[in-house]
Amino acid sequence: MDSPREDFDVPTTVGPHHLLDASSDAAAVLSVEGDVIGWTRGAEALLGHPAAAVLGGGAARLLAMRVDPARAAGVAERCRSGMGWSGLVPLRHLDGRSVVVDLRVSAAFRIHGTECFLVSAREQRPQWTVGQSVLDGFLTRSPIGMAVMDRDLRYVWLNDTLEQFGGVPREQRLGRRLSELLPGLQGTTIEGLMRKVLTTREPVTDYEYLGWSWSDPHRQRAYSTSFFPLVDPDDTVTGVCYMVSDVTERWNARQLLSMVNEAGTRMGTTLDVLRTAQELADFAVPRFADFVTVDLLEPVLSNEGHGTWLPDAGPAPARAVMRRAALRTVREGSPEAVARIGDQVDFLPPPHGADLLISGEPVLIPELHPDDPHWAAEQPARTARIREFGLHTLISVPMRARNTVLGITTFARSLNPLSFEPDDVLLAQELVARAALCVDNARRYTREHTAAVTLQRSLLPQALTGGTALEVASSYLPADASDGVGGDWFDVIPLSGARVALVVGDVVGHGITAAASMGRLRTAVQTLADMDMPPDDLLAHLDDLVLRLGDEESTGAVAEGSSDTFVGATCLYAVYDPVTRRCSMARAGHPPPVVVSPDGHVHFPEIPVGPPLGLGGMAFEATEIELAEGSLFGLYTDGLIEGADQDVDLGMARLRGALACPGADLETLCTSAVQQLVPVPQPDDIALLLARTHALGTGHVVSWDVPVDPAAVADVRAEAVRQVVAWGYDELATTTELIVSELVTNAIRYAEPPIGLRLLRDARLTCEVADASSTAPRLRHARSTDEGGRGLFLVAQLAHRWGARYTGEGKIIWAEQEIPGV
Structure with a gap:
C-alpha cells in the first residue's frame, strides 16, 4: 500500500474472505477528518486517480453522490464500535464516469495516535439478463432431465431429455403420475419424496436409484434425482420440480470398485x-x-x-x-x-x-x-x-x-x-x-x-529299532499347512553294550530353514552318540555346535540381507542300559519325559532343566533313574501338550491320562494318544516317541575280574571261549579268543587296575574290558619290522565294530561280533 512516510498497523482480526478483507480489492486509508492518507495501486486502477493526486486531499471529492454528513457520522460510529460497514456507493472516475462499487469500511484503528479507517472497494458488474426464447431452449435441450409436477404429482411440463430417459412420449405423460407410467422405476418411493418436499419445502438432492427405460427394458440404468418446491409470489407452493441425470457410468464404476474390493476379501x-x-x-x-x-x-x-x-x-x-x-x-x-x-x-x-x-x-x-x-x-x-x-x-x-x-x-x-x-x-x-x-x-x-515336508521327512528316521533293550513306536504330525513345517525330530540310536539312546528335539522356527537345521542337529547327535558321551557332555557339545551355526548363519544373513537365522533348539537325550535297567538323561529347555510303570502309574521324572541350545555359558546336568522291566518311557515335543489353549499343565495331565494303559499295543497307544491330544491341526509340529523297556538277565551277561598278571590272560581267555561255546556260538570261539586275548593283554600292560572282562549276548556278541585308566587306546598300523602295534588293528579286523567309552571309574574298550543267523 502506498502511504506517507508513516507506518501503520492493520487489525490482525481481518482474515481472508472476511467482510473487511481487502487483499484483492482497491484500498485506501482515511483519517477521522476524511483525508486520504493511504492509496493502493488497486485504487488507482479502479478510479484512475494516481496516489500523488489523492494523498492529503479529502475523500469526499471522490464520491459521485451528494455527501450525507449524518450517514458518514453513523458509519464512523459503527466502525469505532469494532463492527465495520459495507454498502454500494458510486465513486467518481478520473474520466468523469460513475463507478458503482461495493464499499467496505474496517473497524477504527490508530496510526501514531491518529484514528483511521481502512476502506476497500470492489466494482459491481452488471447482471446478465436472458430472453424468454433462450431460457426456453435451455430448459428444453438441457442434458439434465427436468419436469414440473402439480400438487397432485401429475406431470405439467417436462423437457426432451427426461422424455428420452423414460422412453414414454411427452403426450402420454402430461396429466398423469409417475407411478402410473413407470411402475418399475421406484415410482412409489419417488412420489413419497415429492410429497415430503411439498410438505416441508425442503429440497432433496442426489437421490440415486436403479431403473430402466421402455426403449431398453433389459438393461438397468442408474439415475440421480433432485427435488425442490415451486413457490409463487404469494409464497404458496404450487408444485414440485425435479431434475434427473443419468449416472450409470458412475454407478457402474462404483459397483465395480465395490465388487472388486469384496472379491479381495472373499478370495485367497x-x-x-x-x-x-x-x-x-x-x-x-x-x-x-x-x-x-x-x-x-x-x-x-x-x-x-x-x-x-x-x-x-x-x-x-x-x-x-x-x-x-x-x-x-x-x-x-x-x-x-x-x-x-x-x-x-x-x-x-x-x-x-x-x-x-x-x-x-x-x-x-x-x-x-x-x-x-x-x-x-x-x-x-x-x-x-x-x-x-x-x-x-x-x-x-x-x-x-x-x-x-x-x-x-x-x-x-x-x-x-x-x-x-x-x-x-x-x-x-x-x-x-x-x-x-x-x-x-x-x-x-x-x-x-x-519341499520342506519332503526334506523334513527325509531327515527323520525311516525305521526305528531298539534292539532287545527297547520296543519302540513313534508318531509325527507336521504343522498345519498355513504355518509351515517345524523343526521337531526324534531318534533311536543303538549304542555299545546293548544300550540304546533316545533323543527328541525341537528347532525354533518353521519352514525349510528349520527343517535343514533339524537335520544338522540330528546328524550331530548321532555322531556324538557314537562317541559314547554321557548325556550332559553330549548336550554341551551340541550347544557349542548350535552357537557356531547361529554365528555362521547370522553372518551370512547379514551379507545377503535376510532375517532367516538359526536361533536355537530344545533337546532331551537319554541312554537306557538293559543290563542295569538304569536310564541316564539330560535336557536342554525341553519338556520332561513321561514314565508309565508296569502297574499303570504315570509320572514325570524330575530332571534339572538346562538352558535351550544356543544360549551358551551354562552347564547341563544329568540324572539317572531306574526303570522296572516293562516300563513305558515317552519323549515328546511341546506341540503335543500345548494344544489350542496353550495350557502346558493341562496338556501334561491329558498326556498322563492318554498313556495310562499298561500292556497296550505300543503302536496303537502311540497313535491314539496323539489323536486324543491333538484332534485338529496345530500351528506346531508334534512328535511322540514311546519305548517299552526290557532287561537282559544273568543268562545274557557274564563277567570276570582279571588279575594284573600276564599269566592270567590264558585263564580268562579260556573262560570266555567256554562261555561262548555254552551259548551255542562255536563258530565265534576262535575270534572271541583272539579279541579277549588282545584287549585283556593291553589292559594289563598299559592300564590301571581294577580290570574286568564282560561278555554280553544281545543282538550281537559283545566283549568289554574295563579298567581304571582314562587313556584311550589308539589304532596303529605297524610296520613289518615292528614287534608290536598290531593288537587293536587285529581286533578291528575281526570285530563288526569296536570302540571305547568313558565311565566314572575309568574306561571300557568294547568289540562287537555279528552272531550268525541273527
Missing part, C-alpha cells in the same frame, strides 16, 4: 489352490455370471506346484493340458458343464489355441451362436449344452501371475438376458487377476511347503 482366504479357484467361481455366480469354470494347468495342481513360465519366443504347444479346478452354475447339479472338477479339459474358445494363454488377452463373445462352424467342429459336446441351456454370451480370461501361465477362467450367461459388454471384460479381468495372484501364492506356498 487359504493357501490352497483348489479352494482359491472355487472361491472365484462362487463369488462370480450369480452376481456377474450364470456359469463359471476355472481350468488350471496340471503342473499348477501337482504336488510340485510348478507353473508354466511365459516364454519370450518360440511356438506354443498345440494344446495345454488342464484340469477343472472349480465349477459353479445357477442350476442345481451344474448340468451345463461337460467336465467335472478334477477332470482333464482342453477347453479354449474356438478358434483360439494355446496362444490365448500365452498372449493373455481376454476373449469376449457378446452373442454366442452354437451354429458357429468353429464350435460345432471343435467343441461338439459343449455346443450341445450351449444350445440346450441357452448360454448366449461368454468371456474367457487367461489366468496369469508373475510371468506364469496358470490356466483360464470362463464366464457365461444363460438366465441373465444381458450380453457381456467391454466394461464387463474389465471386471472379469480384475476378478481373475486377483484370483490368479492368490492361486500363484498358494502354488508357490504349496511347492515350498512340499
Whole structure:
C-alpha cells in the first residue's frame, strides 16, 4: 500500500474472505477528518486517480453522490464500535464516469495516535439478463432431465431429455403420475419424496436409484434425482420440480470398485489352490455370471506346484493340458458343464489355441451362436449344452501371475438376458487377476511347503529299532499347512553294550530353514552318540555346535540381507542300559519325559532343566533313574501338550491320562494318544516317541575280574571261549579268543587296575574290558619290522565294530561280533 512516510498497523482480526478483507480489492486509508492518507495501486486502477493526486486531499471529492454528513457520522460510529460497514456507493472516475462499487469500511484503528479507517472497494458488474426464447431452449435441450409436477404429482411440463430417459412420449405423460407410467422405476418411493418436499419445502438432492427405460427394458440404468418446491409470489407452493441425470457410468464404476474390493476379501482366504479357484467361481455366480469354470494347468495342481513360465519366443504347444479346478452354475447339479472338477479339459474358445494363454488377452463373445462352424467342429459336446441351456454370451480370461501361465477362467450367461459388454471384460479381468495372484501364492506356498515336508521327512528316521533293550513306536504330525513345517525330530540310536539312546528335539522356527537345521542337529547327535558321551557332555557339545551355526548363519544373513537365522533348539537325550535297567538323561529347555510303570502309574521324572541350545555359558546336568522291566518311557515335543489353549499343565495331565494303559499295543497307544491330544491341526509340529523297556538277565551277561598278571590272560581267555561255546556260538570261539586275548593283554600292560572282562549276548556278541585308566587306546598300523602295534588293528579286523567309552571309574574298550543267523 502506498502511504506517507508513516507506518501503520492493520487489525490482525481481518482474515481472508472476511467482510473487511481487502487483499484483492482497491484500498485506501482515511483519517477521522476524511483525508486520504493511504492509496493502493488497486485504487488507482479502479478510479484512475494516481496516489500523488489523492494523498492529503479529502475523500469526499471522490464520491459521485451528494455527501450525507449524518450517514458518514453513523458509519464512523459503527466502525469505532469494532463492527465495520459495507454498502454500494458510486465513486467518481478520473474520466468523469460513475463507478458503482461495493464499499467496505474496517473497524477504527490508530496510526501514531491518529484514528483511521481502512476502506476497500470492489466494482459491481452488471447482471446478465436472458430472453424468454433462450431460457426456453435451455430448459428444453438441457442434458439434465427436468419436469414440473402439480400438487397432485401429475406431470405439467417436462423437457426432451427426461422424455428420452423414460422412453414414454411427452403426450402420454402430461396429466398423469409417475407411478402410473413407470411402475418399475421406484415410482412409489419417488412420489413419497415429492410429497415430503411439498410438505416441508425442503429440497432433496442426489437421490440415486436403479431403473430402466421402455426403449431398453433389459438393461438397468442408474439415475440421480433432485427435488425442490415451486413457490409463487404469494409464497404458496404450487408444485414440485425435479431434475434427473443419468449416472450409470458412475454407478457402474462404483459397483465395480465395490465388487472388486469384496472379491479381495472373499478370495485367497487359504493357501490352497483348489479352494482359491472355487472361491472365484462362487463369488462370480450369480452376481456377474450364470456359469463359471476355472481350468488350471496340471503342473499348477501337482504336488510340485510348478507353473508354466511365459516364454519370450518360440511356438506354443498345440494344446495345454488342464484340469477343472472349480465349477459353479445357477442350476442345481451344474448340468451345463461337460467336465467335472478334477477332470482333464482342453477347453479354449474356438478358434483360439494355446496362444490365448500365452498372449493373455481376454476373449469376449457378446452373442454366442452354437451354429458357429468353429464350435460345432471343435467343441461338439459343449455346443450341445450351449444350445440346450441357452448360454448366449461368454468371456474367457487367461489366468496369469508373475510371468506364469496358470490356466483360464470362463464366464457365461444363460438366465441373465444381458450380453457381456467391454466394461464387463474389465471386471472379469480384475476378478481373475486377483484370483490368479492368490492361486500363484498358494502354488508357490504349496511347492515350498512340499519341499520342506519332503526334506523334513527325509531327515527323520525311516525305521526305528531298539534292539532287545527297547520296543519302540513313534508318531509325527507336521504343522498345519498355513504355518509351515517345524523343526521337531526324534531318534533311536543303538549304542555299545546293548544300550540304546533316545533323543527328541525341537528347532525354533518353521519352514525349510528349520527343517535343514533339524537335520544338522540330528546328524550331530548321532555322531556324538557314537562317541559314547554321557548325556550332559553330549548336550554341551551340541550347544557349542548350535552357537557356531547361529554365528555362521547370522553372518551370512547379514551379507545377503535376510532375517532367516538359526536361533536355537530344545533337546532331551537319554541312554537306557538293559543290563542295569538304569536310564541316564539330560535336557536342554525341553519338556520332561513321561514314565508309565508296569502297574499303570504315570509320572514325570524330575530332571534339572538346562538352558535351550544356543544360549551358551551354562552347564547341563544329568540324572539317572531306574526303570522296572516293562516300563513305558515317552519323549515328546511341546506341540503335543500345548494344544489350542496353550495350557502346558493341562496338556501334561491329558498326556498322563492318554498313556495310562499298561500292556497296550505300543503302536496303537502311540497313535491314539496323539489323536486324543491333538484332534485338529496345530500351528506346531508334534512328535511322540514311546519305548517299552526290557532287561537282559544273568543268562545274557557274564563277567570276570582279571588279575594284573600276564599269566592270567590264558585263564580268562579260556573262560570266555567256554562261555561262548555254552551259548551255542562255536563258530565265534576262535575270534572271541583272539579279541579277549588282545584287549585283556593291553589292559594289563598299559592300564590301571581294577580290570574286568564282560561278555554280553544281545543282538550281537559283545566283549568289554574295563579298567581304571582314562587313556584311550589308539589304532596303529605297524610296520613289518615292528614287534608290536598290531593288537587293536587285529581286533578291528575281526570285530563288526569296536570302540571305547568313558565311565566314572575309568574306561571300557568294547568289540562287537555279528552272531550268525541273527
